[in-house]
Amino acid sequence: MHRGGTHGKGGPRIPAGFGEVSGDVIDLAVGSGHRIIEGRRGPGIAVNGSVPGPLIRLREGQNVRFNVTNNLGEDTSIHWHGLLLPFQMDGVPGISFPGIRPGQTFTYEFPVRQAGTYWYHSHSGLQEQSGHYGPLIIDPAGAEPVEYDRDYILLLSDFTVLDPHFIMQRLRTGEGYFNRQQNTWTDDYPMTAEERRMWAQMRMMPTDIMDIGGKTYTFLANGRGPTEGLEYLFKPGERVRLRIINGSAQSFFNVRIPGLPMTIIAADGQNVRPVEVDEFQIGTAEIYDVIVEPGDAAAYAIVGESMDRSGMALAMLTTSPGERASVPALRDPPLLTMGDMGMDHGSGGMDHSAMDHSGAFVGDAAGAEMGAKDHAQMGHGAPPAPAEASGSAVAGMAAGEMSMDGMKMRDTALLPPDVAVGPGIDMVSMAPVDKMGDPGLGLRDVPHRVLNYRMLTAHERNRDTREPSRLLELHLTGNMERYMWSFDGRMYSAVSDVPIRFAWNERVRVKLVNNTMMAHPIHLHGMFFELVNGESAAYQPRKNVVIVQPGASAQFDLTANEAGDWAFHCHLMYHMHGGMMQTVTVVGPEIGA
Amino acid sequence: MRPVLSAVLIGTALIAVPVHAQNQGHAMTMPTPDPKLPAAPASSASDPHAGHRMPTSPPATAPADPHAGHEMADMPTPTPVDPHAGHDMPAEPAKTMAPKDDMDHSGMNHEGLGEAAPTSPGPDMETPPPPEAGSGPPRAADAIWGAEAMRTSRQDLQRTHGDFPVFWFQGDRIEAQIREGPDAYLWDIQGYYGGPTERLWFKSEGEGEFGSAPDDAEVQALYAKAFAPFWDFQVGVRQDIGGPDTTHAVVGVQGLAPYMFEVDAALFVSHRGDVTARIEGEVDQRITQRLILQPRAEVNLAAQDVPLLGIGAGIDQIEVGVRLRYEIIREFAPYIGIEQSWRIGNGADFARAGGQDPSVTSLVAGIRFWF
Helix, strand or coil: CCCCCEEEEEEEECCEECCCECCEEEEEEEEEEEEECCEEEEEEEECCCEEEECEEEEEEEEEEEEEEEEEECCCCCEEEEECCCCCHCCCCCCCCCCECCCEEEEEEEEECCEEEEEEECCCCCCCHHHHCEEEEEEEECCCCCCCCCCEEEEEEEECCCHHHHHHHHHCCCCHHHHHHCCCEEEEEEECCHHHHHHHHCCCCCCCCCCCCCCCCEEECCEEEECCCCEECCCCCCEEEEEEEEEEECCCCEEECCCCEEEEEECCCCEEEEEEEEEEEECCCEEEEEEECCCCCCCCEEEEEEEEECCCEEEEECCCHHHCCCCCCCCCCCCCCCHHHHHCCHHHHHCCCCHHHCCHHHHHHHHHHHHHHHHHHHHCCCCCCCCHHHHHHHHHHHHCCCCCCCCCCCCHHCCCCCCCCCCCCCCCCCCCCCCCCCCCCCCCCCCCCCCCCHHCCECCCCCCCCCCCCCEEEEEEEEEEECCCCEEEEEEEHCCCCEEEEEEEEEEEEEEEEECCCCEEEEEEEECEEEEECCHHHHHCCCCCEEEEECCCCEEEEEEEECCEEEEEEEHHHHHHHCCCEEEEEEECCCCCC | CCCHHHHHHHHHHHHHHHHHHHCCCCCCCCCCCCCCCCCCCCCCCCCCCCHHHHHCCCCCCCCCCCCCCHHHHHHHCCCCCCHHHHHHHHHHHHHHHCCCCCCCHHHHHHCCCCCCCCCCCCCCEEEECCCCCCCCCHHHHHHHHHHHHHHHHHHHHHHHCCCCCEEEEEEEEEEEEEEEECCCEEEEEEEEEEEEECCEEEEEEEEEECCCCCCEEEEEEEEEEEEEEEEEECCCEEEECCCCEEEEEEEEEEEEEEEEEEEEEEEEEEEECCCCEEEEECCCCEECEEEEEEEEEEEECCCEEEHHHHCCCCCEEEEEEEEECCCCCCCEEEEEEEEEECCCCHHHHHHHHHHCCCEEEEEEEEEEECC
């Protein structure tokens, strides 16, 4: 069995929503109880008695001490997601500290070196699923870069009545257990018989968009279900800052406010140049701060539709309590395409609307060129003539005939030699292209402006603009059927003593290649990296979570200037426990110099 | 009655929630001295800087020189080439080199940027970390908290992230078979305990006529090791518990074939030296999310006649069936179906000699469950 105890539904009722704590010394207590969301009772683990836990409000430049008391019957921890701090305060049991035993009070203490919107959550067992998370805001020492009248937090998460250990077990044993949108003889998916045949031949499901869908999850806004009335008040003409945090265990959301554009001003806590969009996808553990300027309507719906369109988190911007805007219906679920297998776009003979190659993907054809060239030069035996292949992306839409004949979905010769080939790899991306310009599954063909990583530009100049001195290529690998997830074919259990190593102050370009059909939000603890998104080195956006699209690649530049051991993992909690995790070791200056 | 009551109470409580919720978002007025957020430029509907993207210039010409502006020389644009002037690249030229990409990059306006250098191509080749990156396992926390204090949590992290064991048990077919002559019962169950690539399997199947002990029953204990993404190799023992006492060595493969066929193929060598084999395949055809049609086939083979067990050389038996099940929950599904079984060749002769019909058609009804 998956260790870490069980999460019961007993104990006190844990209310939804949160209070606020601040100051130099903050006491936090982790306890268990039950939650009731839309009439359904589920397990609960709460910080200071609520889910989400209290808003922790700090100021840049202060020192903070957290006394965290564990009232659970099992170990716990708090990881300060996105904070720059000494590694031993990062809160990952087994990497940064021993964890907090039942009944013990552990003291975290560190200087607050940054500003922005962040969050915190357990890094012990599967506690995050049961509610062990909360928002954290650091007000800047100086002025905010933008002006606004109201400041709100929207923390998105996922609730289940199930014990997360049960979910983990079912993910391992019951393929597609939580997917109630599978292909059937009677479904409405726009797929031809030939496409259905191919997916069956490949032993894969085009409907595996999120492992766990709305049948199992109720999607929450600040701990409340969609019918439980979360409201944000505004007066017409006011500028409202929404700090949107994806604090879910395993969910991606498409966030939009029908009738109201959103101006993104920060990503993962770091300011970016304002960019106006109508919708954005937020991966697990990502954070976007947006400014909205509500107009004359009495209310606007803030919709956090799950990526697989099986449910939504919902909140209202209202001029007076009780005002309701109409809520849009869930859109049709998206489907994975051959492009999500890393097939070259040119082969996209399928007529899915989701395969639309206009917009972002034309830009990505250029990215394909670079990705493929890298491969060729590394002698990985990448497909020849990548330039033509990518150049013909659009033409291929019309001409290409989809056929599995002669096409290998698991050509392990394409992998570099340091990837461990074995049963844990069920797919190898054929021609992984850089999809920094991809708005995300299901948003490639919507008729309005959708955020993608290429649209992000750092607001403040990056300190380190050195050319990276080396390339580190990591392959995201997995086996859906066995529910194994890994970097370079090795689950964490096999590489817990084999860290990814960086020298002190080393500048490294990290290329992540996704050999799976799922989007993975990859998170590095303790440091920000800069997305290689076409921006100049000085203004590449700083982030600590990057979504690597299915079958695609993504790159970031990292300055390894925080010494110690850090967790590096997929922030889908069940993928991390499925093995997609590794330790990153940055050798300190005293050793490295 | 009580659940209903409490549901009502909960419902009432929830109705009260919105009132409380209004203050939930931490409304606060933020006096900010800064000027108003500049509105995202609406004019930049065409990408102002697509040309910055590295791939449009050949990496071969990518200079190691980190100075800004060099790259621009490779592009057919009026961009100033002076590397030192490149720090103040005006936005206008950038706009003219946007031949593609109709995306809205309104936020990527470069006006006023201190530096407008294109992204560097980065290193081409993956290289190992320098010696200064050190070696060995990650033990930084030992220096702070002590190796002893770290040991348990480190082991726990390792054991719960990746290769941890799970238990699975399935009653694939627990059914009654209605046929000419005496009706029969059948069970076919299996389960495992283990990690994703290494497992201990348990299997059992058997059948008999209602009211009597099984004519034919077996249990298997197997060790399984994954050798391919969808396939396990299995080795172990089988003990027949109905009919003549027989022990077999088992080697086999089990897994998922293309088109989602679940396949279980095994070779048996009995303690008397007889060699037999069995191949089973079944596939789930989803009609709806809950209604599933499952065709199934099984072939039993033998390398020689085994008169003691009534098995004929060559193809001894073929079973073909189809079952329609309804998943009330994923783990529990009643089904009905039809199955045809043929004894073939010498196997048919053995059947006739035993007073059995070599061809049997059964209507089946049963349950499929797992946990």
